[in-house]
Amino acid sequence: MSHEAAESWVVKFIPLASSVESSFWVKYSEEKLNKIQLKEDPIDISGSYGNDSRLECRENSLSPDDVHQSRVMMKGQLVGYNTVETFQKIDKNQFIRNVFLPLFNDGNICTFVVLTFADLKNHKILYWFAMPAIATQKGCSIRATHQEEVKNGFSSSELKLLYDSFSKDVWNALSLPSFFLYTKNSGCLPFTRKSYDMLCSKDGSERIIFCFLDSPSRFQKEQFMGWQMRNMVAFLSLHWGLSGQTVQIISFRPKFLRSTMEQCDDMSVFLHVTVPTKADYGDDLQVVGWEPNVRGKPGPRWVNLQPLLDNRHLAIQAADLNLKLMKWRMIPSLDVEKLQATKVLLLGAGTLGCNVARTLLGWGIRNFKIVDNGKVSYSNPVRQSLFTLKDCQGGEGGGGIPKAVAAAQALREIAADVEAEAFVLSIPMPGHAETQETINASVEQLDQLIKECDVVYLLTDTRESRWLPTVIAASHNKMLINAALGLDSWLVMRHGGDTRGENSLGCYFCNDVVAPENSMKNRTLDQQCTVTRPGLAPIAGSMAVELMVSLLQHPDLHHAPAPRNSSSFSPTTTDTTASPLGVMPHQIRGSLVSYTIMNPTVPAFSCCTGCSPDVVNAYESDGADLVYQAAQSASGTYLEDITGLTAFRAEAEDQLDGLEEDWDIED
DSSP: OOOOTTOOEEOEEEOOEEEEOHHHHHHHHHHIIIIITTOOOOEEEEEEEOTTOEEEEOGGGGSTTOOOTTSEEEEEEEEEESSHHHHHHSOHHHHHHHHHHHHHHTTOOSEEEEEEEEETTTTEEEEEEEEEEEEOOTTOOOEEEEEEEHHHHSOHHHHHHHHHHIIIIIOOSSOBOSEEEEETTTEEEESSHHHHHHHHTTTTTOOOEEEEEOOGGGGGGTTEEETHHHHHHHHHHHTSSOTTOEEEEEEEOOSSTTOOGGGOOOOOEEEEEEOOOHHHHOSSOEEEEEOBOTTSSBOOEEEEOGGGSOHHHHHHHHHTHHHHHHHHTTOTTOOHHHHHHOEEEEEOOSHHHHHHHHHHHHTTOOEEEEEOOOBOOTTSTTTOTTOOGGGGSOOTTSSOOBHHHHHHHHHHHHSTTOEEEEEOOOOOOTTOOOOHHHHHHHHHHHHHHHHHOSEEEEOOSSSGGGHHHHHHHHHTTOEEEEEEEOSSEEEEEEOOSOTTSSSOBOOTTTTOSSOOOOOSTTOOHHHHSOOOOTTHHHHHHHHHHHHHHHHHTSTTGGGSOOOOOBSSOOOOTTSTTEETTEEOOSEEEEETTTTEEEBOOOBOOTTOTTTOHHHHHHHHHHTHHHHHHHHHOTTSHHHHHHHTHHHHHHHHHHHHHHHHHHOOOOO
16 A cells, blocks of 8 residues: 555554453462562563564563563563552542653663553452553654555665665664664664664765554554554654654564565565644643453453462461551561471460461461360360361271371461371370380470471470470470460460570479379369360450560560569550560460459579479480379379489478578567
């Protein structure tokens, strides 16, 4: 098709259409949740178009340095708003003008803009693409006076020079250019003012042709040009001094990008175009380019990511949403990744164990090892939230299935990414005689479990069952959180790790002047079972987890100093004993009788049977032999002797006797 030189007509343009891969929106949702959060600043992104006339954004396009090989690179900006109301109220025309004009004036004449609102809870994205273009004033236009196919107006040698020079001198290994210059003598040059001035200086013999990479699909309607040409012409008028002049333009349309002339069925179009004057554009430049919606009308589009995501991904993202949102405004310093990487060991899967486990899930903990030697009974499900009536039957040898197994399975069913492992194990206890072989195996397994974890939760039923984990945790310097229940009172405390240093905090046994012994002998049923008010376990379990989380946010972890003794809980964020979540008490003692909480701080006791240097050193030296001797000692004297507790009591009694002799009692 060719037009005679005498006539002129308005050049019509077709904008690029956006084509966004779902992975782009999935990646953006993750960035919004984890990094961008409440910020609404523009984000530099990238896109590309090829011979399909579509602006493509893929997962890596969220990086402005993404490489789009064999395609034309476009720089863009994405602005995400925090509410749909803000998205709707923004002045779109003023927005695109404010964003694009500074870029245009700096020479970035082919770019794009995206407005978004991410509904992270429902996995939907509201978005609107714009391919900005400078528009002439009403009544003015870009007009052409000549148009023909390049292959009809250029010789074969000129076409070969166009393709060879374009391949050699213009495009690089990363991406194709949007614009370039061409002369029939010099070939192709980059679209820069330096190249243009150099060509102009060659005594006027060089006929400069301005080229832009267009889509071959437009050849079917060759009177329509690519959207990029609008900005190129405006740039020539406003910045290169060609206002009102007639210039030659090539709509470069190779059928295959990065091809040679021999490989290509050329579909390019050659035009003579009259460049609008600066007055045609006006002093107040107008910018257009918002993409129509699916109905062809001005407006944004929705993309629903939920069908694109597998159920497991949706479950994982939704489960962690609360934690990620905490970082947006309330606790910016919260280290969610540290919590998610924490490995916990639950010793006991009863009422306390179930409540602790559920609260841990809420804090993003996903790696569990659970130890218990009991089976689920019909009295358990109403108080122990991880069990159902189905767990009360089907176990080997009759009865319920093991609590550790049932608890691990329940956690996996609640959170998609949980790794939960069950261990049916009886913890050796002082005063509970067992064979040497049995104790050796149990101690070895328990020691390995504690060694491999980050945090130990001590949630067992009896006092003596807490002894060995206390010793092992001190030996391996592990964070240990202890929780215990009475009828209407509860205790949560953190142990001080290895107490062989200075200023260590006490353990569960540091207040005792007797060794733990068999507390199950000669007990009635109500004394054998943990009889407690039902509301206590959720309170104590939650407090135990919250204490752990606070410790994990402190640089000293479980060695963080405890606040001074206080009968009230008054955290101060400036206190050196505080983490980003508040103070970290040594003990939390609560009562439902008076509805009060106290936070005593107790130092480690040098003769403690659970954490003193003597007992820890004895364990590290003798291992299972120490445990065996403690189990055989029904009266507890073995542990009292090796820790110096026997001598301590004797000395205390002597001092008391001396006090009685010194008293002067009058008749």
